[in-house]
Amino acid sequence: MSASVHGSYAQPGRTDFREAFRLAMAGVLQQAIVAGDLPIDAGDVPGLLEQVRETTDSKFGDYTTTVAMPLAKRQREKPRTLAERLISRLNADPDFTALFEPVAEPVGPGFINVRVRDDALAHGVAAACGDVRLGVRPVAQPETIVLDYSSPNVAKPMHVGHIRSTVIGDALARMLRFRGHTVITDNHLGDWGTQFGMILWGWKHCRDEAAYAADPTAELGRLYRLVRKVADAKPEELAADPIAAELAAAHPEAGREVLLETAKLHEGDEENRRLWEEFMPVCRREIERIYARLDVAFDHTLGESFFQPLLAGVVDDLVAGGLARESRGAIGVFLEGRETPLLIRKADGAFLYATTDLATIAWRAEHWQPDRILYVVDHRQSQHFQQVFATARAWGGRAAEQLASIQLVHVAFGTVLGEDGKPFKTRAGDTVGLEALLDEGVTRALAIVGEGEHTRQGMDESQRQAVAEAVGIGAIKYADLSQNRTTDYVFSFDKMLELKGNTAAYMQYAVARVEGIAGRGGIDREALRQQVAADPASIELVDPRERRLALAALRLAAVLEDVEADYRPNLLTAWLFELAGCFSSFYDALPVLKAEGRQRTTRLALCDLTGRALRQGLELLGIRVPLQM
Ligand code: ARG
Secondary structure (H helix, E strand, O other), rough: OHHHHHHHOOOOOOOHHHHHHHHHHHHHHHHHHHOOOOOOOOOHHHHHOOEEEEEOOOHHHEEOOOOHHHHHHHHOOOOOHHHHHHHHHHHOOHHHHHOOOOOOOOEOOOEEOOOOHHHHHHHHHHHHHHOOOOOOOOOOOOEEEEEEOOOOOOOOOOOHHHHHHHHHHHHHHHHHHHOOOOOEEEEEOOOEEEEEEEEHHHHHHHOOOHHHOOOOHHHHHHHHHHHHHHHOOOOOHHHHHHHHHHHHOOOOOHHHHHHHHHHHHOOOOOOHHHHHHHHHHHHHHHHHHHHHOOOOOOOEEEOOHHHHHHHHHHHHHHHOOOOOOEEOEEEEEOOOOOOEEEEEEEOOOOHHHHHHHHHHHHHHHHHHHEEEEEEEHHHHHHHHHHHHHHHHHOOOOOOOOHHOOEEEEEEEEEEOOOOOOOOOOOOOOOEEEEHHHHHHHHHHHHHHOOOHHHHHHHHHHHHHHHHHHHHHHHHHHHHHOOOOOOOOOOOHHHOOOOOOOOOOHHHHHHHHHHHHHHHHHOOHHHHHHHHHHHHHHHHOOOOOHHHHHHHHHHHHHHHHHHHHHHHHOOHHHHHHHHHHHHHHHHHHHHOOOOOOOOHHHHHHHHHHHHHHHHHHHHHHOOOOOOOOO
16 A cells, blocks of 8 residues: 555665655554544654664564654553554554564554564665665655865965864765765865965065075965064964064064055065966965875865955945945945954955855855755854854845855864873964874884784785775874764774774774685675675575674664765774674674575675675765775
C-alpha cells in the first residue's frame, strides 16, 4: 500500500536501511491519515519521521522509532496500543517485510524496534561492494551551495584561529559534493583592511630592501608585526621590543598615520594602490603554501577588494528602498526589533565589513543563483551575520526575490584553547602561527611513523617524511573535526597523536591494517568486489559481529545526511571511530583468511568494504591515508 505513495522502496541491494524504515513509516502514517485514525495531517509527517533512528544497542534491533509516543499523547491513547496498530500496518507492507523482519510487539512504553533481514543486509553489502560510491545514493534534490570559509585577513601571518574555518569548511565542501550538491567554494579574503595600512606605513618608514628581495613574505610579515606594535603603542609590548619602542618614540602619531594610509589606498591613491598590487601576490603565495600543505583548494578567491566597486551602489540601493538612513553623518540599516543599526557607511565616507558582505551576497545571488550560502566563521561574528542576513532578506529592489529565497547560514564554531584552558597562545603571549603549528605536528608525527605493526621494512627518509606530513597534518585536522564545532576545544598534540582512541593516526592505522589483510592473502580486491556484486548469494551474515560490522559500514549515507542537517563533521568522525571498533571486535574474534567457502568470501568482502569505507570517510574529511605507516 505504501507503494502507492512512494513507489517500491524495497529494491534488492538497498543499502540505506534507515531511509527504508522511514519510507515504511511514511506509508503507514499516510494510511492512518487516510483512514482517519491518527490525529495528524500530511504536514506532520516529516517531523515525525525524524524520530526514526539507529538503536544504541543491538539487543533493541537495528532501528527504532518513538513516533507512537507523541501521537498517543495527542490522541489520549495508550502509546503501546497505538504502536500495535502501526506495527500491524508495517507487517502488512510487503516492501517492509522484504527488508525487515516482521515486528512482534512494541517494546517498553511504545518503541517500535525493527531488525534488518539477514538476506537484505547481505544484498546491501554485495551492492555496496560493487559500487564506487559504497551504496551512497546522491540526494534526490541537489542544491547549489556556496561555501564561504577560511577567509583570512591577508598580510598578517595565518594563525591557529584560521584552522577551524579552513578545516571545517573544506570537510563540509567535500561531504556536500559527495552527496551530489553543486558546491561553490569561495575564499572571502580580507584583502582590503587596515592591515594593509600597517604594511604600507611600515614599507614607507622601516623597510629592509635586502630582506624583501630575499624573502618578501617574511619581510611583509615582519613589517606587519612591528607596525602593529608601534601603532597600538601598548607600553608592555613596547618594553619587550626595543626596535618597536624606538620607532614609536620617533612616530607618536603612527596609529593615526596607519589609518590614513588605509584611507588613501581606498581612495585610489596611486602609490598605495601600486604597492597593494605588488604585495597581494606575495600574500597570496604565503597562504597558498599553507593551503597546499592542508590539501585545501578553492573554486574562487574573490576577496573583499573585488567587491569595492559595488559598495556605493549597495548603500544607495538600501537608502532608496527605505531600509537604511542617515544617523549622525553615518548610514545604517535600521531593522525592526533591533536596537543598534547595522552600519554600512561611516561618517567619513568609509564602507564597512557589513557593506562588503551585503555586496557579496547580492553578487553571489546574481552570478551563482545559490539555494544556500554557508559561512564557516568564528561564533564571535554571529551578531554580524544575524544583521547582515536580516538585511539581505529585507532588501528590496531588483534582487529582492532572489535574495529572499536563499538560505543563509552562519556555521559558527568555538575557540581553540591551550592546555591551560585559555585561548591558545605562545609562551610569549603571541598567537600561534599556523605554519609553525603544522611543522610541530609533523615533527611529532615523525616519532610514531614506522611504529606500526604492519609497516613493511625499509621506508627511506623521504618516505618517512611524507608519511609524517600526512599523519601530523591529519592529526591536527581530525582533532578539530572530531569536536562539536560550536564549543571551544583544547588543542593538545599529545592527545591528537595518540595511536589509540578517536584520532587520525588510529584511523590511518586502521585502514593500513584492514587493507593489509587482502595483501597478505594475495586477494585481488577488484575481482572480489565484482564477484560479490554479481552474486549476492555469496554473502551470508551469520555471526552478530559480522552483522554489526555490515550495518556500520553501510551507514555512511545516513551519517552524511545527519552531517548536512546540522553541518557537524564530528558525526562522521564518530562513525569512523565506531566502524573501526566494530571491525576490531569482528577481526579479533573471527578468522578471515583461514575461513572457508562462503564464510571466507563474506569476511573478505566485509574487510574490503570496511577498508574502503574508512578510506572514503577520511577522504571526506580531507585527511590523507598513507599506504603504510
Ligand atoms: N576575514 C574575516 C575575518 O578574518 C572573515 C570573513 C568571513 N566571511 C565573510 N563573508 N564575512 O574575521
